[in-house]
Amino acid sequence: MSSSPEIIQQALDSKAWPFQEAETLLKRLEKAGNKKGYVLFETGYGPSGLPHIGTFGEVARTTMVRQAFEFISDVPTKLIAFSDDMDGFRKVPGNLPNQEMLANFIGMPLTKVPDPFGTHESFAHHNNARLCSFLDGFGFDYEFKSATEAYTSGEMDATLLKMLASFEAIMKVMLPTLGAERQATYSPFLPLCPRTGRVLQVPLVSRDVDAGTITYRDEETSQLVEVPVTGGHCKMQWKADWAMRWAGLGVDYEMAGKDLMESVKLSSAICRILGVLPPEGFSYELFLDENGEKISKSKGNGLTMDDWLKYGTPESLSLYMFQSPRKAKKLYFDIIPKTVDEYITHLGKYAEQEGKQKFANPVWHIHNGTPPAQKIPVTFALLLNLVSASNAEDKETLWGYISGYAEGATPEDLPLLDQLVGYALVYYENFVKPTKQYRAPTAEEKRALESLVEELESLEDNLPASDYQNVVFAVGNEQGYENLREWFGALYEILLGQKQGPRMGSFIALYGRKKTIDLIMDTLRSYK
Incomplete structure (x- = not known):
């Protein structure tokens, strides 16, 4: 191990959730072994749409666990960003060009749907390229893997044949979760129609384990069609596909949103049927909009990546992903300044912290143990x-x-x-x-503001912020404010036009004593 046992123990004692996850993963390896020689982390991506803030969150959080694991263990690691690009094209997103053209490709694998933007081989290739550019832009260390390539190259063939041999056991897991109508037609194997190329959801007529094939009836021609389950002639239904991926690639860790908890259970059960230990995981909560409703891509009721990065740093977004991942959190514009300042606070504290405090500090995880040594003097x-x-x-x-x-x-x-x-x-x-909504001062507030001007005029420039703050406090007390919050609230509303504001001493020190006096006097004159 690159770190001493004492330092590793400090990291574990920090109780930071990435280290807790890393410790669980390490115990799994110690108990079950690892024939691959490395630990495999995975994140999933559905290329029917562009990468979004949830994609970032999953990769960022997984990377934090990976970094923590590498700190406490000398076992090599890999991170795969897996694109389910062989999935059938279910509907045309309303925000895409060439809607009529795309409508002709419903049911086709996403890698066979033309790129509506005309820049890539297919719609999936376009979105996969955007994913890689997106992840590269944040400096993530990962390996991209395409489902289409995994299926067609034969990489998944051995696992697919195992799944065919375990067909009845898999059906026993899946059927109780489905309604009566769906049970009658369900199959974990989705053949790609040799005639149309579409991904079909059809009941199976028969299967041949020895030959490695399944047979279904073509709904349009009524003919029986036999296809291999290998070589990209079939793909798996979603939950079975996830299990196939875990088993076939040897995934050791994958996190998922709380909305996929049931899918995790079913995929884990299928994984065990295949004789493979399911990966360790982490269930994170979903984001909410400002009204407390779940964010939906179709509704467009939440922040996008571009929204956040227009108003806040990438590091602040990483901090938001680090904080309380198991709690539902609101994701809207007002939280950006607050999160930016929280990042500044954590960054400022890091150099003064020792031992487990450093490992508990979010900036350790945001910057992989080497946060920049910058002291930001202004919030x-x-x-x-x-x-x-x-x-x-x-x-x-x-x-x-x-x-x-x-x-x-x-x-x-x-x-x-x-x-x-x-x-x-x-x-x-x-x-x-x-x-902004400015309000006129009352007669009492005018007297208090005039008194504040007199006190500021008696002071020097460039004093510590605390000196100016003490004067503001003193004036509030002298003017009879029993609750000084009312005095500060008046300053914010009258001078700045807002309900909340800064620590006034810091504001005066930054804006300047004379400028602050001018601001107050100009305000008083405007309400004469």
């Missing part, structure tokens, strides 16, 4: 308020304030902060500015 929320108060429209303006606040800070030395400045400008324009 994302504070940047948003700076944009609001300064009416800045470019990075240079904001960096003028930042450089005055954090002496020597430059975009070149703090590239992450420079990214955040860009994100803040875009997020403010699209989400904060349209919702």
Whole structure:
């Protein structure tokens, strides 16, 4: 092992969920052995649509477990991103061009459906290329595997013949889960019609284990058709297909959404019928929209990858995937600034932490144990308020304030902060500015604001944020605010036009004492 036993124990003591998963996987290997000589992680992808935020989440979380496993073990690992591209084309997504053309290919394997964008050999090839580009863009270490190639190359032949020999046992697992009508026609084997090339869901007339074939009746010609189960002449129904993949490839670990828990159980049962230990797994919760409803690709009621990355860093998205994966979480625009700031906080704490604290810190898992040594002097929320108060429209303006606040800070030395400045400008324009609602101060609030101006005028520039914060507190107390939250709430609503806001001392230090005085005075004059 590359790490000492003491360090490994610290990692396990951290109770970070990737290390807990890695430990479970290690115990599995110690008990059951591993003839492959490496541990195989897998993630699945359905190329009937483009990669999305759920695809990222599954690969990111699986990678975190893989990294944790590599830290506590010297057993080599691989990650396969498996594309189920031999699946039948069930319906035409409404967001694709050439709808009429695509409608002619319903039922065809996705690798036989023409690419509506005209850039690749097939619709599946187009989406597979997008998947690889997507994963490469995040720097994931993986091996792409196509179901079509796995079936047609013969890689799955031995497992398919085992499944044919175990047909009755597999049916006993599957039939109780189906309705009466579906039971009458169900087969785990889906032949590819030699006449049309379509993936058929038809009942079997007979099967020949010795010959490795199945026979069905062509519904259009009424003729009996015998096809091999090997060589890409058949594919498996979804749950049986998953089990075939696990058994045929020797998958050791695959996680899945909570909505697939029943599928995991059935696929695991089929895997055991084939004499193979099912992989270890992890059931993660699904994302919710801002109304608490499950996110649906067809509804379009959730954030996309492009949405998040327009307003927040890739690292913040990884943090969101790391946090509480077994809890249902809302995924909408308002959580982006909060998550960005949480990432900044975790990154800032890492250098000061020791032992199991480091391994529990999400940035260890986001950066595979080597997070960048950047101390970000300004929160994302504070940047948003700076944009609001300064009416800045470019990075240079904001960096003028930042450089005055954090002496020597430059975009070149703090590239992450420079990214955040860009994100803040875009997020403010699209989400904060349209919702601003300023209100007029009451007579009591006017007196309090005038008192705050007097106190700020008596102070010097470039004092610590805590000094300015103490003055704001003192004015609130002197003006008779029993609950200082009301005083700060008034400042946010009157000066910034929003219900919530920054720590005022930090805002004054960043925006500047004189600029803050001008902001207050301009506001008071506007309500005379």
